[in-house]
Amino acid sequence: MTELIAQLKAAVGAAHVLTEGDLSAYEQDWRKRRRGKALAVVRPGSTAEVAAVVRLCAAAGAPIVPQGGNTSMVVGSVPDASGREVVLNLTRMNRIRAIDAGNLTMTVDAGCVLQNLQQAAEDAGFLFPLSLAAEGSCTIGGNLGTNAGGTQVVRYGNTRELCLGLEVVTAQGEVWEGLSGLRKDNTGYDLRDLFIGSEGTLGIITAATMKLYPLPAAQLTAWAAVPSLEHAVKLLGLAHKYLGAGLTGFEVMGQFALSLVVKHMPQLRVPFQADSPYCALLEVSDTESEPHARAQFERLLEAALEDGCATDAVVAENIAQARALWHVRENIPLAQAQEGLNIKHDISIPVSRIPDFCAETDALLAREIAGVRLVNFGHLGDGNLHYNVQAPEGGDPVAFLREQEAKVNGLVYDQVKKFGGSISAEHGIGALKVDSLPKYKSPVALDMMRALKRALDPQNLLNPGRVVAL
Secondary structure, eight states, X not given: OHHHHHHHHHHHOGGGEEOSSOOHHHHBOTTOSOBOOOSEEEOOSSXXXXXXXXXXXXXXXXXXXXXXXXXXXXXXXXXXXXXXOEEEEOTTOOOEEEEETTTTEEEEETTOBHHHHHHHHHHTTEEOOOOOTTTTTOBHHHHHHHTOOOTTXXXXXXXXXXXXXXXXXXXXXXXXXXXXXXXXXXXXXXXXXXXXXXXXSSOEEEEEEEEOEEOOSEEEEEEEEESSHHHHHHHHHHHHHHHGGGEEEEEEEEHHHHHHHHHHOTTSOOTTTTTOSEEEEEEEEESSOHHHHHHHHHHHHHHHHHHTSOSEEEEOSSHHHHHHHHHHHHTHHHHHHHHOOEEOOEEEOOXXXXXXXXXXXXXXXHHHSTTOEEEEEEEGGXXXXXXXXXXXXXXXXXXXXXXXXXXXXHHHHHHHHHTTOBSBSSSXXXXXXXXXXXXXXXXXXXXXXXXXXXXXXXXXXXXXXXSSOO
């Protein structure tokens, strides 16, 4: 492969082809679950350079692993251990190409960091609503590749719903220029939706046209204590009734999840944690005014307290208080990591069935693994739970992960299937879940997915071994 590396250096510049030194930032996933070995890390600076790299790799038969901020939760953006795969890191491609105020769109390079995209939209007087914990390092290309969710899906949808057009380099090194900002284009198959969520296995997203929204006149946050998940679902129903389209976020957090924040981040104030089995975090965006938003919130919380689906509540008085409440929610994964290695699940269940799923699955895990601790939190508004399993207190977390992960995953995924859910809500499949997918995905759906993969990537060079096994 010496000749290929020389050709790659000629295509993108020798400084942007890395083969030596510490490449752990590119070869190891951020959760440190796996460390691979790349043939080279290539950092193109333009779509033309991406296309050139793909053509060279296709000619040499070298597999390609597309990579953005490398924040994948499912080992989808790092190479395997073979030393044959080329990591194609797109973070040099980070331009805001255009903002079309009249069309309410923004066209951006795939390597643009999500937080920078949010800020550029705000500076132009607009809102880009995609928001998630990794927004300071994840890229919009990665968000599209995994169809990321986040905290405002209940109002704005997943990344798929925020995208109007894509620019994609195919497995043959051709460029599909589909950056239309059209909201209506009924001229055949929707190629855009085909590439979104494909995790770089069908083509490499190099740019996207995303929707913008007017900045809300006011945004308010409330934190409520709820006595059970059944009451949380009831509170969500009241929120839809009283807030309508203004409801932008609805998170739920279990008591043990919040206790880890209290333990590992004592500087953070966690309301009602000690006395309530669950807490809910609600956000409303109002197009009229802050007094109007506050009045809506107060009516909702008054009805919730009267009904008994909330036992206490507090509304943030200012932006600093709102950020502090969201900071608690966003720090649950970090607090869990500080507690020790854990088994993560990113699942979705019909909202109405979540209480029964949790009650039954909690009891099943407790029966099978003595002392197991459940870190349950997530986006109740769209049915997405991060139903994570922590080792028993005082046990060896490394041994727990090694000895129990397969068993725990099987138990949880079987329950997810039983309750009509999905084993991946917003993180994707990657390499971590690719072997589990055939058991929980329709054989007909898998056959169609394999047919698409073979048709668009006949050499199986784009992120092979991720999403679907051929």
